[in-house]
Amino acid sequence: MSSNTTAYVPPPPLEGAARVWGTLALSAATFMNVLDSSIANVSLPAISGDLGVSSTQGTWVITSFGVANAIAVPLTGFLTQRIGQVRLFMASVILFVISSWLCGLAPNMTMLIAFRALQGFVAGPMIPLSQTLLLSSYPRAKAGLAMAMWSMTTLIAPVMGPLLGGWITDNISWPWIFYINIPVGLLAAGLTLLIYRKRESPTHKVPIDAIGLALLVLWVGALQLMLDKGKELDWFHSPEIVIMAVVAVVGFAFFLVWELTEKHPVVDLSLFKRRNFWSGALATAVGYGLFFGNVVILPLWLQQYMGYTATQAGMVLAPVGVMAILLSPIVGLTVGKVDPRRYATASFLIFALILWMRSRFNTQTDFATIMVPTVIQGIAMAFFFIPLVTITLSGLTPDRIPAASGLSNFARITAGAMGTSIATTLWENRAALHHAQLAEAVNTGSTATNAAISTLGGAGFSSEQVLAQINRLVDQQAFMLATSELFYASALMFLLLVPVIWLSRPARGGAGADAAAGAH
Template sequence: MSDSPAGAAGAHNPWLIAVVVSIATFMEVLDTTIANVALRYISGTLAISTDQASWVVTTYLVANAIVLTASSFIAKRYGRKRFYLGCLGLFTVSSILCGFAWNLESLLVFRVFQGFAGGGMVPISQSILADSFPPAKRGQAFAIFGVAVVVAPVVGPTLGGWLSDNYSWHWCFLINGPVGVLAFALVAMLVQEPKSAIEERETLKRQGIRLDLVGFLLVAGFLGSLEMVLDRGQTEDWFGSSFIIVFTIICVACFCLMIPWELTRKNPVMDLRMIATRQFGSCFLVMMATGAILIATTQFLPELLQQYYGYTATWAGMALSPGGLVTMMMMFVVGRLTGIVEPKYLIAVGAGIVALAMWDLTNLYADATFWFFAWSRIFIGLGLPLIFIPITTASYNGIPPDKTDQASAMINVARNVGGSIGVSVAANVLAYREQFHQSRLVEHVVPSNPAYQTTLQTVTNYFATAGNAADAPGQAIAYIGQQVQTQAGFWAYIDVFFVLMLISAAAVPLALILRNVHR
């Protein structure tokens, strides 16, 4: 396939097609993180807890991952351009509806529709790019696409913070309206259905091959119930709750039924045999770990900065911006390195750098400056491109040509599912360890402790000097309680970053067991 009229570009310049599909992809991936710094605004406006507000992120990721499993087949069976425009239109409309949501339930419903629509856009964008360029130029085209995929989650918090501070959180979603309309018009005018895709669609119709609907429902049930258990487990007291038990049973049942069903289908929605191989399975796990780091850090770093350092949403997002610039530059550097160095070594180095960045964040302290957090994000920005681009090359190694679309979809599933699980695990670690540290610290805040008595007397004297002496003892006790809670929070965030460090470090040996590939 090339840039001839038979390709997706038709008579148009293929670089114009690359820019158009990258705009749509950037908008879709941007929505994985743009609401992260706005969660406090969302929780305040809708009168919900910050933990409930985090469902805005995880529901999108799960819905996105579910549709990814079926997007390749639907595009082949019913027309790539038709499916792409349908996804783009639904994404735009649901984004606008998210901006007008009146309560948490309505926001989550519209967010799920947004995730469903977005899930079909990324893999189809890749297919359009592959059809628009000759093989010799595809690497450069995918570098532009890679910038959209990797930089968008980092730009999201900055843009979302600025919109939330200066306008309202609703604009984090409403901004997709005009961009979506423009992208829809450009795709409709410029992108063509390749002749090969039309022939493939007709072949599928003649053969009567249909979507593996049962497999799709089992995958959806497994991922959806797993996310429900991870999201609600902490607040519902885990298996002390009948709600959690029911969803656990659904999750296990769907998983156990999914394996034999998918292994015996001629056209499975998820080819589990691919995941069972050393090469693709390792890539799948590494991408899950990468998604967990990328999404979890872009949610919890802004929360930390706003809650304990007094940053506005804009400045919390700005702390992540230097990492985004570094990521953008590294994408082109790594694009050249993949032709020289074995992908497994690049992935291992990238995972090692990200692990070191997470370890650096465990040195968190109360007086940490803006650049302490910015530098940690820069290190992450150095490491992530060393994983994203080489893992695409490594994951396709040994995959038959007719399975490349599904391989692409499944790698994107791994990123989104990993991100969703990463957010849920980090939230649970944060809640549990905050309770743990607070209970340990409170053990020392007792009248029999001389250090407590000294501190209480010092603080009481301070408040007595500064204000009403009668209220000073009560103010001193309240102040000490607040400090205990703050210290417990700091230690809990340190534990979160330590867990993320272990996840990153686990990706290193997984990368090293990959086979050498022909570059």
């Protein structure tokens, strides 16, 4: 977004019931949006089977949403200039409801993927603008509390998504994972119209940066497709992946040059001149990528190699929200009095601790032991979002906050996708290496091997069954070792993120200090 616009003076904060209902409306919309990024994951087998496609093709239900969403999020600042904050947020919510309805009605996989892409695209401005509108609803002294309320929805929704999606698919039918958005979205849109219609931001008829937009779609689309299909196509051994990587790199280079020289860029890259913005956005993106990658690996390991059911794996992940919900309001109320860099440092140190604890797991670890780091992780999550948003947005004038929020959320979403792809690829590659090393020790000269063959043979297993059982045990140990290595490496990376936080300056002045609870 162009920085030469007239300074925007925000309306006074909301009071009483209006503030409560406004917070509920914005939080409901955010919850609906974040929930939809994960609710379809456990429903893929049912969707694929019902629509007559393979499970691999079914994953496009998730990736189409992610690609479109990643492209739309950084456009928030530009679209806000053209349409206005409130109108754009309303349009995003209503179009999300319509696209959700269309997803439920989709007669085949092609139409479902198209409607999911539409759903992801129209959802783009929703999260950044919910942050912006929420900050404008609270006085500076309570802005930290506002961000606490907002962050709680982003913490609960990813946990509830798989649990709710699985229950709906098993007990009703998969289209209802999309239909449930309709009442929530209509309620959020109605309350937003009622409370925020007279709090619209000014609009500016800036030209549409069509080339910048086209380049953005090109490189983000190529990057996401490369990440999504890389493991399936054996990464850079595939010409298709190499072509997508080249398109992503070249497209990104042209995008940077164009946006930095364009008078009215579609994405305001000048924000990266601000030390607090780039350090906060970088720490958020890398931290979220590490977190998301490990959140994907843990249930995979539990279900595939520890004998857990999907419900049991969900139960292991569910308690993560307990401490986060309890502590987020406290962090929000005190972030103006305590340097947010201290809170973010505490978050990274606790993340490193819980990942180190998980790296100590073995194939005999019981349910209670696996649960302990999950409960502690809620503390790290409570100290993660609010302080980092505070640092990232500090010192910005109100007219730049939508663009800054959109750009930082874009970096976070993209890092989450990259974290998932990198973590699963490293996990399988390391497991394959460990399997080969362990298999070398399985021979007739090994006392342990002979004892295992003798025991299994005595239990009535045929020679083929004995070998299959030994291979399963080797597999289990190989993936256990790979899981431990991944958790340990992630713990070290969280420690390396701590200095990045301290590259930022203490949050002071400007409207962006609203995010810092206005302490200075």
